Amino acid sequence: MNGSDEIILRVRRFDGTREWWQSYQIGLTGVTSVLDLLNKVREEKDHTLAFRQSCHMGTCGSCGMVINGKPRLACQTNISELDAGVVNVEPMHNSPVIKDLVVGLDSLIENHKKVKPYIIRGKKEEIFYAPREFEVTQEGTTQFLQFDYCIMCNLCISACPTVTIDPLFLGPQALGQAFRYLADPRDEGWAERLELVDDDHGIWRCHFAGACSYVCPKDVDPAKAIQLMKKELLKKRLLIRRGKKGAEITEPLQPHFTEEKLTAAPPLDFKRGD
Amino acid sequence: MTEVMDFDVVIVGSGLAGLRAALQIMKNDEGKLGIRVAIISKLYLMRSHSVSAEGGTSAVLYPEEGDSMELYAWDTIKGSDFLADQDVVWRFVNLATDEIRLLERIGLPWNRRKDGKIEQRWFGGLSFPRATYAQDKSGFFMMRALYDTLLQYDNWERFDEYFVTSMVIEGGKFKGFTAIELKTGKMVFFKGKAGIIATGGNGQLWRITATASSTTGDGYGIAYMAGLPLEDMEFVQFHPTGLVPKGLLITEAARGEGGYLINAEGERFMKRYAPSKMELAPRDIVSRAEMMEIAQGRAATDKVSGLAHLWIDLRHLGKEKIEKKLPMIRELGLKNLGIDLAEAPLPVRPTAHYTMGGIRTDIDGKVLNDGHGSVDGLWAAGESACVSVHGSNRLGSNSTIECLVYGAIVGDGIYKYLEQHRDKDTALPKERVDSEENRIFNGILGKESGGEDVYQIKNELKDTMESNVHVYRTEEGLRTALVKIQELKKRYRNIRVDDHRPTLNYNLQHALELGFMLEQAEVVTMGAYLRKESRGAHARLDYKVRDDQHWLVHSLAWYTPEGPQFKYIPVNITMWKPVARVY
Amino acid sequence: MANDSIWKRLISSLDPRHYNIERWSYTLHRITGVVLILFLIAHMVEIFHISLGPESWAATLALLGRLGPLENIGLWIIAGCVFYHGANGLRLLLNQVFGLLLGKPRMPVYPYTPTSLGKNQRIAIWTITAVVSGIWIWAGLYILAGLGIV
Ligand SMILES: Cc1cc2nc3c(=O)[nH]c(=O)nc-3n(C[C@H](O)[C@H](O)[C@H](O)COP(=O)(O)OP(=O)(O)OC[C@H]3O[C@@H](n4cnc5c(N)ncnc54)[C@H](O)[C@@H]3O)c2cc1C
Numbered sequence A: 001m002n003g004s005d006e007i008i009l010r011v012r013r014f015d016g017t018r019e020w021w022q023s024y025q026i027g028l029t030g031v032t033s034v035l036d037l038l039n040k041v042r043e044e045k046d047h048t049l050a051f052r053q054s055c056h057m058g059t060c061g062s063c064g065m066v067i068n069g070k071p072r073l074a075c076q077t078n079i080s081e082l083d084a085g086v087v088n089v090e091p092m093h094n095s096p097v098i099k100d101l102v103v104g105l106d107s108l109i110e111n112h113k114k115v116k117p118y119i120i121r122g123k124k125e126e127i128f129y130a131p132r133e134f135e136v137t138q139e140g141t142t143q144f145l146q147f148d149y150c151i152m153c154n155l156c157i158s159a160c161p162t163v164t165i166d167p168l169f170l171g172p173q174a175l176g177q178a179f180r181y182l183a184d185p186r187d188e189g190w191a192e193r194l195e196l197v198d199d200d201h202g203i204w205r206c207h208f209a210g211a212c213s214y215v216c217p218k219d220v221d222p223a224k225a226i227q228l229m230k231k232e233l234l235k236k237r238l239l240i241r242r243g244k245k246g247a248e249i250t251e252p253l254q255p256h257f258t259e260e261k262l263t264a265a266p267p268l269d270f271k272r273g274d
Numbered sequence B: 001m002t003e004v005m006d007f008d009v010v011i012v013g014s015g016l017a018g019l020r021a022a023l024q025i026m027k028n029d030e031g032k033l034g035i036r037v038a039i040i041s042k043l044y045l046m047r048s049h050s051v052s053a054e055g056g057t058s059a060v061l062y063p064e065e066g067d068s069m070e071l072y073a074w075d076t077i078k079g080s081d082f083l084a085d086q087d088v089v090w091r092f093v094n095l096a097t098d099e100i101r102l103l104e105r106i107g108l109p110w111n112r113r114k115d116g117k118i119e120q121r122w123f124g125g126l127s128f129p130r131a132t133y134a135q136d137k138s139g140f141f142m143m144r145a146l147y148d149t150l151l152q153y154d155n156w157e158r159f160d161e162y163f164v165t166s167m168v169i170e171g172g173k174f175k176g177f178t179a180i181e182l183k184t185g186k187m188v189f190f191k192g193k194a195g196i197i198a199t200g201g202n203g204q205l206w207r208i209t210a211t212a213s214s215t216t217g218d219g220y221g222i223a224y225m226a227g228l229p230l231e232d233m234e235f236v237q238f239h240p241t242g243l244v245p246k247g248l249l250i251t252e253a254a255r256g257e258g259g260y261l262i263n264a265e266g267e268r269f270m271k272r273y274a275p276s277k278m279e280l281a282p283r284d285i286v287s288r289a290e291m292m293e294i295a296q297g298r299a300a301t302d303k304v305s306g307l308a309h310l311w312i313d314l315r316h317l318g319k320e321k322i323e324k325k326l327p328m329i330r331e332l333g334l335k336n337l338g339i340d341l342a343e344a345p346l347p348v349r350p351t352a353h354y355t356m357g358g359i360r361t362d363i364d365g366k367v368l369n370d371g372h373g374s375v376d377g378l379w380a381a382g383e384s385a386c387v388s389v390h391g392s393n394r395l396g397s398n399s400t401i402e403c404l405v406y407g408a409i410v411g412d413g414i415y416k417y418l419e420q421h422r423d424k425d426t427a428l429p430k431e432r433v434d435s436e437e438n439r440i441f442n443g444i445l446g447k448e449s450g451g452e453d454v455y456q457i458k459n460e461l462k463d464t465m466e467s468n469v470h471v472y473r474t475e476e477g478l479r480t481a482l483v484k485i486q487e488l489k490k491r492y493r494n495i496r497v498d499d500h501r502p503t504l505n506y507n508l509q510h511a512l513e514l515g516f517m518l519e520q521a522e523v524v525t526m527g528a529y530l531r532k533e534s535r536g537a538h539a540r541l542d543y544k545v546r547d548d549q550h551w552l553v554h555s556l557a558w559y560t561p562e563g564p565q566f567k568y569i570p571v572n573i574t575m576w577k578p579v580a581r582v583y
Numbered sequence C: 001m002a003n004d005s006i007w008k009r010l011i012s013s014l015d016p017r018h019y020n021i022e023r024w025s026y027t028l029h030r031i032t033g034v035v036l037i038l039f040l041i042a043h044m045v046e047i048f049h050i051s052l053g054p055e056s057w058a059a060t061l062a063l064l065g066r067l068g069p070l071e072n073i074g075l076w077i078i079a080g081c082v083f084y085h086g087a088n089g090l091r092l093l094l095n096q097v098f099g100l101l102l103g104k105p106r107m108p109v110y111p112y113t114p115t116s117l118g119k120n121q122r123i124a125i126w127t128i129t130a131v132v133s134g135i136w137i138w139a140g141l142y143i144l145a146g147l148g149i150v
């Protein structure tokens, strides 16, 4: 990119009461992504511009916003791929705007928590006190791996037309995560979790517009997870399937964090390692 | 009036260390004492920098296959250039195994072998492939597993986007933290019987860095300003494979899986520097080799940024292996440079990555106030702490596991502490809190016009550190840097914040972070200036050899208004005497 | 946007611009579904007049007759709605009840192209579009025949 190139950045701003579009003209030196551009504007032109960021490599999920009409991660959107002389950025839809490009994420956090996103075992003690790992194949891992990529960026929620209409809808992120644990070969919370999503604002509100999967930056493909979960739920309702047995650990349980290990003295007759 | 939040435990930082500590407390408690925990982060909890960790995390999993605790300890200590405290290392390696397995049982998708066991791979400086991994998103999946698992407990409360500004210690006892609720701009006091600092490292002091923009080392600043010593801060790890130009990380696993480093002449230059380990030598050695190649004119130059760089070549690994084991760095290359590393090499150079030093703690993670006594009720863990597992150079894959092991140890220690401290302390350090409020809201925010620009100073600081306090250091460069940092510190006293709205005032947050950064920069630079030897990540061109007679010591730095004051204490050597470090 | 009125939100939920083709078909499916309901209600009102006796029914027919060519065009649009809604509804049943056309859980490979919006889905949607358009035009020949338009 040529150092003398300039671009116009238009930002949808909000200061608690007033909403307006603000334009900045700025050079592209040292800029690859939209996030670089925002940082440059903040450092050089306007210290009051508010947006979130952290990792700059698309894994922390901070920098979601609507860029030229589509919800995306600012750090993962290159200016060159936008192919436009003007970059328009707005805060994500479907979440309350707090300031400029920053939105409140309370419902993302709450809904995610509602679907019990953790390994549920019939015998809970196994989690902390089993002496070894569950043996799971790579194929077993692949059943849920894709859905575990979720960085909680909120983009799918911003894109989802059902969330627009029903703000209480569990939403693609949470439903995707419900399926992530449902599909985990170690999990035994199949029936419990399916009951949770089978609710007035739950899974049946999804009509498969697929916008979530379209904008997801990590190929979590929540739409796929949700449709596959509908199938599981139908199996449950039709009593074709009743539950799921997780991978097993047969060895006796034992305390994991023991005093001996904490205070173990090194043996005196060490051999040198190399 | 400042709002007061009263908890049993206040954890600052929700990276791997903070979350692991919280989980240990929840697991120990299970309703027994009804301990109430606050987890504070300046980001949303699950966005902590730990999500960026890529390549893997070490532990001895299957000793029957040839690995052993001794070997792991030896690798770690040799990697540390003998500055690690050996009693600590021994405990650390012994507890690592259970952590990997625990994380597996709470849902982590470690890569698996055909027989269902957990797969491990090579990393730099190891004598056995023991880096356990989940593709090249290991840190991300570890964070997810811990964060998700914590959601089943309800005796903790989350404080997303609260910025901690200072710590209150009275009479040698921890009292709490002052913080700004970013959403409202209000000052809050987190009162706690026990506190944990788990705020991560300070890679943002440098221009080219692999770390997140939040990695400004606030915890170091907070502890330092509260009068506690920082240990070994001059040892900063520069990772050899930062993607040009920004320094985003190409994980060491790329070399662990067999990648080559080549110079502009197409030569695998590591054969000159570490003939037996080649690309898998520890990071300090590889970074030095790269800087040497650059200095001797055997490097390529990036057209856009003008930066000198070398190449990392993975073409011979084949696309399938790359997609299965290193998908994220392929994505990074494609996204940032449009280069698919399955088809072409990527340009790399050293990038600021990890802080070996930190808040001085004892072997249990309790924060020490000098060589002997500890602060009652205060712990530190993770990158922000220096228990000294890593000495002067951390091995790749040893950091995330340290976060887990020490998170667990600290959580356990706090639980035991609270079992004995059930009484309620109602006193409030009102004066301290008020003066902090005054410092920020009247001192920094109150200024209407004039004054110094936050980003101007920050950029000057980063450039100074990048050119003078880098892989190779010289007396002259360090002196230049010190002068510059002192000038910046002076200018900082007249800092100006342009944003005056209380809501999400990032401008104010950056100003406060900058204050901490300047203090740390001074400690790092001064420490490097004083240490007249080369050890691990600290390489002086004017003192090229390791000097065990004078410098086999940890440095400790205390805050004084005139600048840091240094003291040196011996290293705990219980197993192996230092020998020459060749790979 | 989260604070907007329900109508504004409804409209924006039906706006598929910048999005994937599945979201376009979501909008169409929804609109055709509602049109069909409205038609069905209107149709039931119409039929109801039969029970009120021959005069009433004749009056109703006369009323409709006054619509002129609009009646045919209206019927043609309703027919289009039935075809599209029915055909697309079958696709949705395959997706949502049988979990078909979605692809299997897999290891993501960059650049990411979600399998649920993948090739199978595309083929289904374009086939539906082609077939429905064909039938619709054919139906148009009958329904609009008397109008001199075709
Ligand atoms: C790109 C990259 C790759 C890496 N890969 C590996 C690897 O493969 N293997 C390995 O072992 N290690 C790796 N590391 C190192 C490792 O990731 C880190 O050392 C480790 O994650 C640090 O974790 P932590 O819990 O100490 O802190 P962090 O995860 O950095 O968390 C710090 C927390 O403190 C909070 N915080 C900071 N300041 C404040 C404040 N003032 N107020 C409130 N909250 C605050 C932050 O919000 C955050 O929640 C890598 C590092 C980088 C940069």
Ligand code: HEM
Pocket: A206, A207, A208, C029, C030, C032, C033, C034, C036, C037, C040, C082, C085, C086, C087, C088, C089, C090, C092, C093
């Ligand atoms: C040809 C037979 C039909 C089939 C196969 C069919 C199929 C479907 C399916 C599968 C859905 C669910 C869509 C989703 O959840 O995403 C649906 C929704 C709907 N259908 Fe039908 N349908 C048919 C006929 C009709 C008729 C005759 C009407 C009018 C009375 C109608 C009105 C609706 C409405 C209003 C919706 C809701 C739309 C939405 O929520 O998006 N359908 N249809």
Ligand code: SF4
Pocket: A149, A150, A151, A152, A153, A154, A155, A156, A157, A172, A173, A176, A212, A215, A216, A217, A218, A219, A220, A221, A222
């Ligand atoms: S499912 Fe995808 S879009 Fe939605 S929050 Fe997770 S990563 Fe973001």
Ligand code: FES
Pocket: A053, A054, A055, A056, A057, A058, A059, A060, A061, A062, A063, A064, A073, A074, A075, A076
């Ligand atoms: S900054 Fe972390 S995802 Fe963009």
